[in-house]
Structure formats: C-alpha cells, structure tokens
Amino acid sequence: MADKPNYFDPLTLSKLSTLLLRARYVVEGLISGLHTSPYKGFSVEFSEHRQYTPGDEIRHIDWKAYGKFDRYYIKEYEEETNLRCYLLVDASASMDYRSNGVSKFDYACYLGAALAYVMLNQQDLVGLVTFADGIRQQLPPRSSSGHLRAVIESLEQTVPTGETNLGRTLHHIASQLKRRGLVIVLSDLLDEPAEVMQGLRHLRYQKHEVLVFHVLDGDEIAFPFTQLTQFEDLEADVRVVTDPRAIMADYQEQIQQFIKDYETQCRRQAIDYTLFDTRTPLDKGLLKYLAWRGA
C-alpha cells in the first residue's frame, strides 16, 4: 500500500498549488491527527451537552441536568476568543536561501498561513507584517473569514529581497501596536542579535506575548560543504573563498552559539523561542502555537 503523502513535510507541501491549500492541508491534517476539535473548549458560551464518560473532569458535570434527568451530562462550550495575533514574517533576501527546494521564506509562509488558518477558524484576529530592512507590507488584525485570503495573498505576493534590519523593525512594530496580543516572529534572525533582542524586549514591554519561530536552512546549521567554495552573501556584497572542511567545525560552533544565545535571551524575556529547520514538519509550529494557546 502506497504511503499517504505527509502534508507536514515542507517539501511535499511545496508541490501543492496554492498557499491556502497548503495551509488547509497542514491544519486539517493536524486536526485529524489530534482526534479532538481544537475549536471546542470550556469557555463561557454554552455549546451543547454530552453524556459523561469516564475521564471527564467532575467539575464540568452539569448538576442541574443531573437533578432533572438523573444522569450525568457534561456541559460543553463554544470557545470564546478575542486574541489578536500579529504574524511578523521576515522577507529579507537571506530568507530566500534554499538547499532542499523549500526556502526559509517559503517555510515561514507555510507556517504563517497555517497559523492564520487556525486562528481565524478560532475567530481570533490575525494581522500580518512582512519586513526586511523595514516594514514592507502590513495587514491589520481581523477575524473575518475573507481575511485569510488577504493574508495568504499578501504572503504569496511577497518576494524576499533586501537587507534585514530586524531590530529596528521590531521597535517600529512595537510602537505601532496599540492593543496587546500575540506576536509571532518568523525570521532567520540573521541580524545583530543584541538589536534583535532589544526589539523583542520592546514588544514584551508593550505586554505582548511573543513567539519567535527561528527559521534556518539545514545547510546553515550543518554546513555540509566539502569542496573549495566561493560563498557570496545574499544581502551584502561580500565574497569569501574557502575550503569548507577547514572552517566547518568553527562555523558549526558559531551557529550553535548563535542559536543558543537567542534561546537563552528569549527565555529570560519569557519569549517562547523555537528553532525550525526548513526540513522540520510544519505541525511542530502549529503544535507549539496550540500548546501556547491551550496554556
């Protein structure tokens, strides 16, 4: 029997025609895997009754219904939300690197679209900011069903180009966002770490919850080059000819330190940091979000 396609695999998703379709596959696939609806919870608006089954919490038993019918019923509620989520997607030239057919930017788009899909289905408000050395496009947070299409179209039309200035952009966004909400940063963070952290701290200062989805290509982490290579920077006019085998160890040490520094700094600032390799299945990002949402 042929294997079913894994729609969490970024490479598999890249073969689907539209970003909307890709987002739907990711989310629906995840939901079917969880077997429970992420859209149902124990919020304030009553949704329906169902019979008690062993394992249900006793506190959710409707004692009034028990008085009337002499049976245990569990009250279920329609989840109520007023979450504002800002998706900050890095569209600088460095995000255009790909080693396996899916660029970091593609990956960020898949993840962002999937998140938007989930959020909008939960009636959360979703906003989008694409940036490079500054904000390139901005969609204000909305929860309408047509907003998903606007988010996705915006992502699809964006071409990663230009230098990164993540720190300044985060400061700018932090000063723009009046109401607090959830800020999800999808970026390779290839900027001056101190400035980036300053920007993130600014967001935290504004009482935003911040999730950092650090997207890196596998090559950037493993540096698997073996022959003499001339490396050219994607953003700046910098070239270097080197034997990768000579510097591999040092490079790997640096990149691990780079990741670790972000991880440590984010933890200190109560920022949820997650590293994504472009080969990482996309459900990891969604689960991360859902875990956060559940908490």
Next chain:
Amino acid sequence: MGWFTFINPAFLWGALAASIPVIIHLINRRRARVVRFPAVQFILRAERRVARKYRVKQWLLLALRTIILFLLTTALAEPVLRPSEGDLAEITQTRAVALILDNTMSMAYQVAGTTTWELAKEAAGLVLQELRPQDQGVVLPVVSTDEPPQALSGERARLIQQVAALDGTSESSGFIKPFQQAYALLKTSDASKKEIVVVTDRTRIPWVGFEPAALQIIDPQVQVTVMVVGEQNAPSNAAVRVARFDHAPVVAGVRTKLTASVVNFGALDRKQVPMRLLVDERTLDQRLLDLPRGAAAEVVFDVVFDQPGYRRGAVVLGGDALPADDAFYFTVPVRKALRVLLIDGDPRTTLVASETFYLMNALNPEGTSRPGPIQPRVVPVEEAERLRLDDYDVVALANVLTLSSSFRSRLMAFVNRGGGLWWFLGHHVDPNVYNRDFFDAPTRLLPARLGARLDRTERHPVPLHVSETDHPLFKPFSGQGREALGSVRVQRLLTTERASLPPVSRVLIALPDGRPLLLEGKVGRGRILMFTSTADVDWNELPVTTTYLPLIQTGAIYLAGGDTDQRLASDVRIPHPITLKVSEPQRDLPLTIRDPHGREVRVFPDGPEGGAEAHYGEARVPGFYRLRVGQETGLVAVNTPLEESDVTPIQPEELREKFPGIPLAIVQWQPGDPVRPPQVTPMSLAGWFLIGMLALMLVEGVLANRLR
C-alpha cells in the same frame, strides 16, 4: 650521481608525477564553486580564526603528497646505494647474450617423462627473461637451417617466442658453428658485457673436435656459460647401430640372415632387452638380449621373404630413455630369382659329361621341373654370343676356349654395370689368349694373370685355406659349417702370377702350397670370381664334395649383388642427403619424395648425360621415404645419426680444457634454479623509499582526516 644511483633511470621521468598534487590543487582553485549563502558572517569569522592554521596544514598535505609520489616513482627507478666502480659497471652495463640452444637428437633423452629438450627450453626462456630493456640477445639453435643466423635483438618477447616455437631434431651437430656465429654476432655489438650461454645436455659428442683454434673468432672478453640440463646420473641408452643382410641380393624364397648390431652406450648393464624384427609393419621375430654397459652385441634373425619387391623393415629395441634411436629402419629389394647364364666351353652329348653339369645341379638341385630361386641356363659359346647379357645376373664361363671381340666388349660392359662373372678354367683355356683378351685388355676381367698349367701329384685330399673367413662367400661355412669346407683333392689347375695380382683382386681359397684356387676381382660395379680349376671333376674332386653346392650357390648370389647396394643407399643417416642416380630416360621427370610425416617434395635430377642424380637434402626425420619417378617407385630408409646415441657425459674438467683463457662458468641447472650465477647485488634503496612512502602516507592520512 651523489650517494646513490638508479638501475632503471628511465623511470625517473615518472618523477614528474610528483607535480600532480600541485596541478590538482591549482585546478581545484580555479574550479571553486559559487554558493550564495545567508550566513556568510559566520564563515568570515571562522575564516579569520582557523584558515591560516588550516592553510599551513594544507600546504603540508600538498608537500606530503608530492613527496609520496616522488618516492614512488623514484622507487620504480630502483635506486641503489652507489657501489664501487666495478660493481656499478656490473649493474648499469648493457648485456648482449648469444644463447646457443642444443636441439640435437640426444636432447630427446627422457627423465621422469620430461625430455632434456623441454628442460632446455625452460632454461633458455629463463635466460632470456633476464634480459633487460637495454640488453640484446640472439637464439642460435645448434641444428639450424637459418642462413645467415638472426641478428642480435632487443625484443625479449620475440626471442622467448622463438625459443618456444623451436622443435627438437633428430640430427647431430657440433658446437663449432654456433660458437662461430655467436662470436661473430657479439663482435658487432657495442654492449659493455657480452655473454655466450650454451644450454645443453651432458653428452660429450657435440664437443668432439671443439677447439679454440677451430672457432676462428675468439673474444676472451666474452663470458661463456654452459648450462647443463637433464640427466644428472649415469645415463642409459642402447641403440641399434645397423642391420645388414648377410648377402645381397636377397632373393624370395632364399633364407637369408639379418644381423642387427646393438650397442649399449649407457653406463648401466641392461638385461633382457626385447628386440623385434618387423617387416612391412609385421613382427617376424623377437629376441631378448643382455647388454653389458659399453658393450656391443649382434643379433641374427633368419628371414625368408616369400614375395619379391621392395620391402621395408625395422629392428626395434625395447624402450629406453632415448627412444629416438631404438629403431633401425631398412629397405631391401627382394628379387624373384637369380638368373645365371652358364656358357659351356666343352659341351658334350650327355649332360653328365658336360663341363657345366655339376654347376647346373648345384645352382638348381630341384631340376628344371621345379624352378628354384636360382635359375641357371646352359648354352654353348655360339649361342651365348647371341643372347642379351642384361637378362642375367651372373655369367659363368666354364672351360671356354675364347670369345669373340664383340662378346668380350659386351661382357666388359655387363660387368662394369654390376653383373657377376665367374670363370671356371679347363683344358680349353690358353693362358696366353686369356691374358691377352681378359687381363691385358683395358677392362681387366681376369683377377690375375694366368700362368702355366700345374699338375699336382698328391693322391689325397688337401685342406683348403680360406684367407678371409668373414667374406660373404663363406657365410655358409661359419660355425659348425666350417667342417664342410674341408679337404679336396685337386689334380690340376692353372697357376696365377702372384706378382701381377691387381690391388682390387684377392685370393679367397688357396691350396696348402699357397697356390690360389679361388680369386676375386672387381671391375666397375661388378664382381668377378675365378676358379683356377675346372667346374666339373676333370681336374678336381670339389664338385663331388659337400662344399660344392653351398659354395656355388653363395658365389652366384654374391656375384649378383654387385650393384645392389648402389642402387639405393640403404643406410642413410640424418642429416645426410638422399642421392638417387637417375637413368637417362627419367632425367627430365621429377622425383617425388614423401617423408615419414606424409609431406611430399619434388626434386629434379641434375648432372651430365649418363650421370644424372636427384638430390634430396631434407631427410631430417627417421623413417621411410617413398620415392617415385614416373611409374617407378622405391623406398629409402633414413636413420638417426649414430653418434647422437652416445650419451657418454663430458666431465667438467674436460670441458674447461676446451676453453683455455676464456672465462667459463659451468652451471648444472634444474627446474626451479636461478639461471644466472650469483651476481653483484647492490643495496637497493627501493624498499626504503617505499617504507618512507608508506610512513608519509600514514601521516598524510592522519592529517587529511583531521582536516575533514
């Protein structure tokens, strides 16, 4: 060249390969792939920190690889510690080797199923394998038809192939010619070291007559090495030397003896050696024979041929280590009958009283009713003059007064061509007339000048004295038959003048007083006998003794065999050519010769009128050669050279004496032995170079692994 030198300096060109790592490095630098990469900042930082150290390692690696390749190629050039000047010359000098390969018949000697020839080829191949690219060599088989011999060649593979393609021969030859060729060829070479290598067995024969003076060219600078291969112990070989019939011609129905002479050339006694006589490939007789070492023996076979014609036979000895000479092939023309013309000089009305009565009965005891193998015909002189003498083998003249001049001429021609003539004297014979017509004539048909008639007074028989007991005429009287040739009463005879006895004449039977009773002469190819008394009982009593019949029959057969041996050479030895005399009517016809292998060759007779001969020089295989001229056919038996059967070994001291002043090495070679005497072996550095290379490869491996 410093402290060391190279045996194969040509390989030093390979040292250029040491530049390969540098070239690869430069090519790789040019071919650096371009990658557009986001995290160049980390690369730059890493470059700054580790690249210098890495580059040093890279250069070190490059240097190591270059040195490794240099050491490898240098090791191939076989570096050696620079030896002394003499040793250096030994190593670097070029060699010219003339390989003399003994392919004579004795090389067919077998030990444990392997012939000496096979061992010799193996040894020769190894000698040639020793040749280096700068050396030269030439292969000179002892028996060779190549004229002139090949030149020195540097193509080792071709020389080895040439040896592999060589076949052993059944011929005999000495070493003088190949040595002359070898010295002549080496003289033309500019090689710094010249050698003659002789691969041979231990037999003395090829060295017989080998003297430095016979070589004409000698170069004392040429090293001679004699590689002795094959039998190390005392060799064993017996051969049939020859087989001969006791009389010729051989006549169908007449018992004849074939005597085979066998020689044991070996150093061991041989007992119960089987011997077979084959005629037309059928075994007629076989014997067992004891042969002491170095001894010869004779075996006599009694043979009666029932059919006339050319018959082929062989005397075959039981197998030994050299089977090539175990058979002696012969051919024999078997006559249907002998025709004897008896010319009666004193015919009478009754047979008993006739001069030829006893002769007639002695030659054909069965009478005319039952013709025997000897068919006599009695005619008077007048009738004889009208007959063709060529229709007879023997003409006997009994008490003939005289012959006409024309008949005398015909009789002379008849004898010259090989016909037999037997004189019987009597009262009609006038010595003066006989001496004039037959002794003083240009063709001397009388074996001796006749003298006066002698009347003997003895009343009793006197013993007959036989001067040559081994004469074919007396074969019947050998052994116990000697008694038969006893005493005879001779009352009268014609004396002969002993002083006038020609050199070709001899007395066969004499009376006690020395007077000849039977003489033999020879004219041309013919034989002549003269009985100085009568053929009947008028002057002697021999016709009524037991001696008469065998003597007369043997005499007739002997006289008829005058030209038998001449018609075909019955004992042809390899490589002597076959020569066949051709009659005038056949001189324009080709002679077709078919050898024992079935190959046919055509030759055309050549020579003056009346003396045309056909020569065939290719009889190199023992066996029967069939000859055909027009409608006539014949057979020639060819045998191996007898001297090659002598496997007596030559001693090293004897061999050294043949090379005075010439550097000589005698090597006893066996399979598995090296082919050259111990040489100067310079200390090779190739091994050390390779060890160094391996050590550097180890370092290179570790270093390269660390760089990964």
